[in-house]
Amino acid sequence: MLRNKNIIVGVTGSIAAYKSALLVRLLVKEGANVQVIMTSSALDFITPITLSTLSKNPVLIDFAKDKTGLWNNHVDLGLWADIIIIAPASANTIAKMANGICDNLLLATCLSARCNIYFAPAMDLDMYKHPSTLTNLDKLKLFGYKIINPGTGELASGLIGEGRMAEPEEITTFITTALSKKLAYSGKKILVTAGPTYEAIDPVRFIGNHSSGKMGFAIAEEFANQGAEVTLVCGPNSLTTSNKNIHRIDITSAEELYNASIKAFKTANIAILSAAVADFKPAKISVQKIKKSSATKSVELVSTIDTLAELGKVKKSNQLLIGFALETENEVENAKLKIKNKNLDLIVLNSLNDTGATFKKDTNKISIIDKNNKITKFELKNKSEVAKDILTTILNFKSK
8 A cells, every 4th residue: 555655754852752763664665755854853752863874864864964055855755745744743743833934844744745644642641631732633634634633541750641652664554545446447357468368389489479468567556556456367477566456467478367367357357468479379289399300391270269358248237348449450440349248338559659668677658448439548658657547537538
């Protein structure tokens, strides 16, 4: 849920600052890009070197980087962040944020940010229960900020009561739970196919293609990042998945791809078939390697099973089926025929004639055509960005 998220962790002056180290470690372990910003009073409780080592980024404290005139741009930081977590959030920082005071880098960054900001209060019992603190927390809630309520227990003063900063694990769970409720594909089951298929000629040779699977893997990752439970059926490749919401099924042949896909499609809300499936396979597979001296100089071919068309035959009204078309001529016309003949809702078209959109590249240039013949064209982009365009188009199509 937090993978590749840009997260600012704000550390303020509180004894609970020692917990910030574990919070940073947990966020980095989840795959987030973490930038720590400390207030000057936080330096009394934890050293920047600890947090910079764990976050793998220099800790920011002041507006000025050094005496050369360079500065830490709070506006850029605010726009970079997907999430800001102030943990611990002292009574002083809470009061300043509630009243728009920005006399340090952290506060100025928060006032410049457009993302969700989470506060994890940490202070003594009477400070937390003071009417001014409670009023300030209510004001932050009115501004749309999220409060991660403190726990109850022994405080630094020795008193027993409410005011302990939430544990790092609790903070991480709070944020991931909040994110999952907002994700576009949360609770959806998605089938994605990727990569080539290999059709054996003999134990050594096969019919295949140059597909790397990069586009399909990018789509699977993006669906999972947006809350979906993904079944990824993939042909031979050297790629890995990083999101735990992806269930990977490795296959080799078109028949294996069909068997895995038809099973997964029964419970899928959306299927997007980006695999480059071989159209033909040998009629007979030689048990032994065919020798060079063999009298056989030709291989009889038969058609492989068309998984996309078979899914189109069993597609229910509440399912979406999206295909891919890689063409070299008459691209749009051929893609429209596939939509009709295979009962598709959308088709993603790319052409080998487009520079940067060929096999094994990290970029792609696509057009998406829906069953009403509406065409949406996109510029050449990194495949991860292309995946986002595809998911956005599917959402817009569903909402019609």
